[in-house]
Amino acid sequence: MASPSPKSPEQSERTRKYDRQLRLWGDHGQAALEGAHVCLINATGLGTEILKSLVLPGIGAFTIIDSKKISDDDIGANFFLDSESVGKSRAEIATQVLLELNSDVRGDYVDEGPEQILSNSPDFFNNFTVVITTALPEKSLIRLSKILWDLDIPLIVCRSLGFIAYMRVQTREHTVIETHPDNETPDLRLDNPFETLKNHFDSINLDELDLKDHTHVPYVVILYKYLEKWISENGDVPKNYKEKQQLRDMIRSGIRKDEHNNPIDEENFEEAIKAVNTSVGRYEVPPSVMEVLNDDCCINLTAKSKPFWIIAKAVKDFMENDGSNSLPLKGAVPDMTADTEKYISLQQVYHKQAAADAEAVWRRTVHLLRQIGRPSDAITEKDVKLFCRHASNIYIQRGSCIADEYDPKTVDASEMTQSLENPESMMVYYVVLRGIEKFQVEYNSYPGEFDDHVEPDIVKLKACISKLLMEWGCGPLAKDDYVHEFCRYGGSELHSVSAFLGGLAAQETIKFITNQCKPIHNTFIYDAVTSNSASFFI
Amino acid sequence: MGSDYAHRKWCHLRKVLERSGPFCRPDFEPSPNTLQFLSENCKLLVIGAGGLGCELLKDLALMGFGQIHLIDMDTIELSNLNRQFLFRQKDIGASKAEIAAKFINTRIPGCHVIPHFCKIQDKDEAFYRQFHIVISGLDSIVARRWINGMLISLLNYEDGELDQSSVIPMIDGGTEGFKGNARVILPGLTACIECTLDLYPPQVTYPLCTIANTPRLPEHCIEYVKVMQWPKENPFDCPIDGDDPQHINWIYEKSNERAVQFSIQGLTYRLVQGVVKNIIPAVASTNAVIAASCSTEVFKLATSCCSSLNNYMVLNDLDGIYTYTYEAEKKEDCLACSQIPREIQISNSTLKLKDLLAILCERVDLQMKNPGITANVNGKNKTLYMQTVASIEEKTRENLNRSLVELGLRNGSEIMVADSTTPNTVVMKLKFSTSTTDIDML
Ligand SMILES: [Zn+2]
Numbered sequence: 008m009a010s011p012s013p014k015s016p017e018q019s020e021r022t023r024k025y026d027r028q029l030r031l032w033g034d035h036g037q038a039a040l041e042g043a044h045v046c047l048i049n050a051t052g053l054g055t056e057i058l059k060s061l062v063l064p065g066i067g068a069f070t071i072i073d074s075k076k077i078s079d080d081d082i083g084a085n086f087f088l089d090s091e092s093v094g095k096s097r098a099e100i101a102t103q104v105l106l107e108l109n110s111d112v113r114g115d116y117v118d119e120g121p122e123q124i125l126s127n128s129p130d131f132f133n134n135f136t137v138v139i140t141t142a143l144p145e146k147s148l149i150r151l152s153k154i155l156w157d158l159d160i161p162l163i164v165c166r167s168l169g170f171i172a173y174m175r176v177q178t179r180e181h182t183v184i185e186t187h188p189d190n191e192t193p194d195l196r197l198d199n200p201f202e203t204l205k206n207h208f209d210s211i212n213l214d215e216l217d218l219k220d221h222t223h224v225p226y227v228v229i230l231y232k233y234l235e236k237w238i239s240e241n242g243d244v245p246k247n248y249k250e251k252q253q254l255r256d257m258i259r260s261g262i263r264k265d266e267h268n269n270p271i272d273e274e275n276f277e278e279a280i281k282a283v284n285t286s287v288g289r290y291e292v293p294p295s296v297m298e299v300l301n302d303d304c305c306i307n308l309t310a311k312s313k314p315f316w317i318i319a320k321a322v323k324d325f326m327e328n329d330g331s332n333s334l335p336l337k338g339a340v341p342d343m344t345a346d347t348e349k350y351i352s353l354q355q356v357y358h359k360q361a362a363a364d365a366e367a368v369w370r371r372t373v374h375l376l377r378q379i380g381r382p383s384d385a386i387t388e389k390d391v392k393l394f395c396r397h398a399s400n401i402y403i404q405r406g407s408c409i410a411d412e413y414d415p416k417t418v419d420a421s422e423m424t425q426s427l428e429n430p431e432s433m434m435v436y437y438v439v440l441r442g443i444e445k446f447q448v449e450y451n452s453y454p455g456e457f458d459d460h461v462e463p464d465i466v467k468l469k470a471c472i473s474k475l476l477m478e479w480g481c482g483p484l485a486k487d488d489y490v491h492e493f494c495r496y497g498g499s500e501l502h503s504v505s506a507f508l509g510g511l512a513a514q515e516t517i518k519f520i521t522n523q524c525k526p527i528h529n530t531f532i533y534d535a536v537t538s539n540s541a542s543f544f545i
Numbered sequence: 546m547g548s549d550y551a552h553r554k555w556c557h558l559r560k561v562l563e564r565s566g567p568f569c570r571p572d573f574e575p576s577p578n579t580l581q582f583l584s585e586n587c588k589l590l591v592i593g594a595g596g597l598g599c600e601l602l603k604d605l606a607l608m609g610f611g612q613i614h615l616i617d618m619d620t621i622e623l624s625n626l627n628r629q630f631l632f633r634q635k636d637i638g639a640s641k642a643e644i645a646a647k648f649i650n651t652r653i654p655g656c657h658v659i660p661h662f663c664k665i666q667d668k669d670e671a672f673y674r675q676f677h678i679v680i681s682g683l684d685s686i687v688a689r690r691w692i693n694g695m696l697i698s699l700l701n702y703e704d705g706e707l708d709q710s711s712v713i714p715m716i717d718g719g720t721e722g723f724k725g726n727a728r729v730i731l732p733g734l735t736a737c738i739e740c741t742l743d744l745y746p747p748q749v750t751y752p753l754c755t756i757a758n759t760p761r762l763p764e765h766c767i768e769y770v771k772v773m774q775w776p777k778e779n780p781f782d783c784p785i786d787g788d789d790p791q792h793i794n795w796i797y798e799k800s801n802e803r804a805v806q807f808s809i810q811g812l813t814y815r816l817v818q819g820v821v822k823n824i825i826p827a828v829a830s831t832n833a834v835i836a837a838s839c840s841t842e843v844f845k846l847a848t849s850c851c852s853s854l855n856n857y858m859v860l861n862d863l864d865g866i867y868t869y870t871y872e873a874e875k876k877e878d879c880l881a882c883s884q885i886p887r888e889i890q891i892s893n894s895t896l897k898l899k900d901l902l903a904i905l906c907e908r909v910d911l912q913m914k915n916p917g918i919t920a921n922v923n924g925k926n927k928t929l930y931m932q933t934v935a936s937i938e939e940k941t942r943e944n945l946n947r948s949l950v951e952l953g954l955r956n957g958s959e960i961m962v963a964d965s966t967t968p969n970t971v972v973m974k975l976k977f978s979t980s981t982t983d984i985d986m987l
Binding site: 028029109347354355499515537 | 550553554555556557558560561564565566567568600603604607608623624626627628630633634652653654722723727758759760761762790793794797798807808809810814815818819824825826827828829830831832833834836837838840841842844851852854858862863864865866868870
């Protein structure tokens, strides 16, 4: 056989090892992960659980900051410290044991407390991709939060206390191109087909097709034909349920009949009828995307603009000039009943237009780069193609600085106050956790840490919470049972609760590193007693 | 140092086990004995030493459990190492159960994990009866259904009343990419795996005529090579082995030829592997979250420190973090956990035995794999068809093309069905629709 049989590509060991996750975030996601360097402050059980789920998928490097010596109770909550290491540096042992998980990963540690580092070498954090903290006291947290806010480095703050876990992410601005939506609507442009698509549709005459061809026309063609007819009769696309129903009836009437005048089984027509609901409306740029394109960062590019904004501006310019106010075409066509030739030729039409649109956006990107004085290779054509393919799902998240949350002068307590009015709201956990931080500042221990202090600590913790609520201009908290419950925990760390949050915090870190999927916005609470969770924006 | 050390080591657990709180279950009694029960008496069975299994062992060992059996028939592969953290490069080819057990026993002194390098089907009722709680971290639905059936078969009913002490709770976790679920099953009391079988969608299959005549997607080309070309050309004189790179290479090259022939784009080596091996994407973080949730539930059940998850939690961390808990409902006529035989509607009296078998395999609430049927016909137990034993298959094959009526089955007849999804035979009742019966009487 003389067929030019393509040779199978050589599978590298790395590709095989990471196969199961490459199917989720792709080779480019993996490259981002391997180029990242994260910092963990405090190698608690929770801390090492987070790092574990970053080291396994192959993060580039990690640094642990921790001045603690390993105690007996560390051994009971932390899998990455062995029982022989009591008394040794927690940062050192955790680093060593975590590195055993994956030889591709580099790791180091600093055997100093975050307070010392923040005071002595504030530049220390400049080059991390993401910084993660566990069990970090309030004072250091506030300083760290300000530094990272100014550096524009994402910060993930985690706590695990008894059956409760808390995570807060801080990021100035985070942009996502690949949001991985669960359901994507196809981008078909039937209401206003581009020229080559219109020519393609016009080249097909349903009435002239023999039966075999008729049952193998892609539903997209059928839908277009009847929509075109509808528009010529009614002046616009069908808008409400009734009109859509009429369009469906029109399509149904086009199904061929057998010799007894019964409609035959034409799956492609059934698919067209089903698609009426999603695919016959007027083309519209999603409002969330319009918001991004009208953002100040998009309109007013500077020499320092991120690639995301430069491409976004190029897309905007494309829309306003070459694209008749539409985003660059996605180019993907869903599978449908059709024969190979008809399906592939339709697919080619969409593909080619998508490539042409991306090409136009690429040219505009190069032009913009020149305008703002950046080298033309600052953004690759591949980046632009990726952006264009996902343009209808791009996303931007703007956060708030944690330090502001802790300053009575800057805190915006409206979300807290409002949520607390709802008896079901999990905001109560946030309030008690903040009370506990106050307690720690005042008494240098967790409430309930010592067996003979539980009852008096309940009173003290209530006082801390009242003080906090007063700062917010809030009434007292009528939830004594929650205060009691947290004093029962006495600062204990339950491994399965830490492992739960550890996995989630690692995934949020990966979201920041790969710019794929939307992170939480911005506070997350988990209650293992009820297995419920909630997210708030604070 | 022993007990003093243990005392300090478990100071985290001791706080929640030796102190009471407002959200504890009413029957919870704070006591130092609970921790001792966990480490010395409470016997757990973890099924599966894969992505979930590794996490489960770590979590349970650090939640104070000391008596854990572990069962897994698989050996370690390179592609496991991105999440199955108890294994190293040097362990590739060794038993997952054995390596995982050894690792935990070394890392956490006082925890005893006993490995079983075998299939769950190799163990009998006496083995399963010894456990307080069974935790499954499986990727196979058939295996999940089997262990579910086993735990249900261990239930004792006296005068129709369930003997509560025969209930062995099952905690089940599952993950796929960034999604997962955890659930608590009290066999005989709450929804079991079979009650909610429709949660597992049947695997995507492509119609034969599409892959043969009108391929449009790269997947169609791969399926064609897999189901048509391989059996015909038989390039290695054996069935496809998804783990043999030579096999994958052959399929890749042939499906690529076909894709080129039909101008189909997007065929990659990774896609070929995915389709041939039916690969489910997996990442460390999701496994960690789901296993942790399962372990918390084991801890709650074993200690009564708070109420159990009732009874199903789903997780999705693609868009922020989303969790949702709800009560999956027990099915009145569940094939596995109800005492009522499932009725199978027969709408056509000429229905053949092979059609009935197809129904058993295709219905989303049955999804059987290789059903064998026996029935009581005229007072005699008769095997109508059995696929799993070659000699019986041969003898009963001719029944496939006979109609149910010809085989002596009538409205109300009970059939006993054996299948790899259950350790027990399942009784079903045939219900011929009225019109059929009418015709019968005519
Ligand atoms: Zn059931």
